[in-house]
Amino acid sequence: MNTKVCVHPSFELNHCMQNSRLITYQKAIAVFFQMLFWAPVIGLSLLLIYNTLPYFSFNKDFDFIKERSFLFQNSVYNTCFYIHIGAGAICIGTALIQFSRYILKKSKAIHRISGKLYVAVVLFLGAPTGLYMAFFAKGSFWERCLFMFMAAWWFITTLKGLTAIRKRNILAHKVWMMRSYAMAMTAVTFRVYYILLYLLDWQLLENYQFSLWISVVGNMLITEWIIYRKSRNYLQSFTT
Amino acid sequence: MKAILYAGTALMVGASIYGFVDYKKTSHKKQFTGMYNDVREKATLSVKEPVVLHKEISVLPDNQTTKKNIKPGKVKKKSIVTKTTEKPITTVVSEKKVVPVKIKKNRKTINAKFFSRAPIREEMEDEVILPVTEKTDTKMEIKKQ
Numbered sequence: 001m002n003t004k005v006c007v008h009p010s011f012e013l014n015h016c017m018q019n020s021r022l023i024t025y026q027k028a029i030a031v032f033f034q035m036l037f038w039a040p041v042i043g044l045s046l047l048l049i050y051n052t053l054p055y056f057s058f059n060k061d062f063d064f065i066k067e068r069s070f071l072f073q074n075s076v077y078n079t080c081f082y083i084h085i086g087a088g089a090i091c092i093g094t095a096l097i098q099f100s101r102y103i104l105k106k107s108k109a110i111h112r113i114s115g116k117l118y119v120a121v122v123l124f125l126g127a128p129t130g131l132y133m134a135f136f137a138k139g140s141f142w143e144r145c146l147f148m149f150m151a152a153w154w155f156i157t158t159l160k161g162l163t164a165i166r167k168r169n170i171l172a173h174k175v176w177m178m179r180s181y182a183m184a185m186t187a188v189t190f191r192v193y194y195i196l197l198y199l200l201d202w203q204l205l206e207n208y209q210f211s212l213w214i215s216v217v218g219n220m221l222i223t224e225w226i227i228y229r230k231s232r233n234y235l236q237s238f239t240t
Numbered sequence: 241m242k243a244i245l246y247a248g249t250a251l252m253v254g255a256s257i258y259g260f261v262d263y264k265k266t267s268h269k270k271q272f273t274g275m276y277n278d279v280r281e282k283a284t285l286s287v288k289e290p291v292v293l294h295k296e297i298s299v300l301p302d303n304q305t306t307k308k309n310i311k312p313g314k315v316k317k318k319s320i321v322t323k324t325t326e327k328p329i330t331t332v333v334s335e336k337k338v339v340p341v342k343i344k345k346n347r348k349t350i351n352a353k354f355f356s357r358a359p360i361r362e363e364m365e366d367e368v369i370l371p372v373t374e375k376t377d378t379k380m381e382i383k384k385q
Binding site: 136148 | 241244245247248251252254255256258259260262263266269271272275276350352353354355356357358359360
């Protein structure tokens, strides 16, 4: 015996309207939290790029260069430094474009061109020069090891992201590029922690070391948490 | 794809080897080991304490002497309570002349230029000169038996 539940059309219409309102409300909250994340990221990334530009006057009158004046006498270190900061600025600038769904929808060509630029700069310029400079980094043996790990992990994650998209595995490509971007963003988050701890009267060296560790570990943890939330099988994200 | 992989890997291996060799050459040099030492003096509040001139004038009869009974419970940090059983006529006149003090204050300000890996240099404010204040405290204790 088939029973049909007769529902008044007005009831269905009201129910749909409430559902759509709820969905719109949920989307608005999601967009709000996304803006809350991306607004400071974009602002601070642009500030980092802006602060990097004066270095290309090749003037040695900067505190960073004065502190390492002995190292800058070496032409190899000098060259690697300028390549590294230029590569870092390009990476951070292009990465801002890559995470935009709007640009991806409007023009995939822009996403592909800026993506190729990001990958090339990381694999051939940013990571190798960062690895070389890591041997002379500020801090103890462990900070130098951390810088070496950052360079290696940045290289590996970017390469894995490239191989994933070559195999047309978009999900894996997203996951690995998020991990690569997390390494690039340590440059930004380090500076945020550095300034915060400076305001809390931390000693310069301890401030530098602690800010370095929490920027790297913190970025990795946040990235893995985002990936974990979005993925069905989190552990599989490391093998694909 | 393989070319990118081999080229990138070769660059990374070359950078690590060259960096290690360079590090071994420079690690024993004093200029490298002392490079990141913070030589700057810590900027602290430097306050010159004012010069306080105390003049205690006690006026007592020649025969009488003062007895100082210090009760631990009632003694203030920098003062001695004097008690005399006899006729004390003490007048303590203390004149404090406060010399103008120059204080260097360190105020931490955030600048967009601090957004870098360079060591942050603290900015010093101008010297502040406090106004001169002269205080005179007179205490007169006259006890009559």
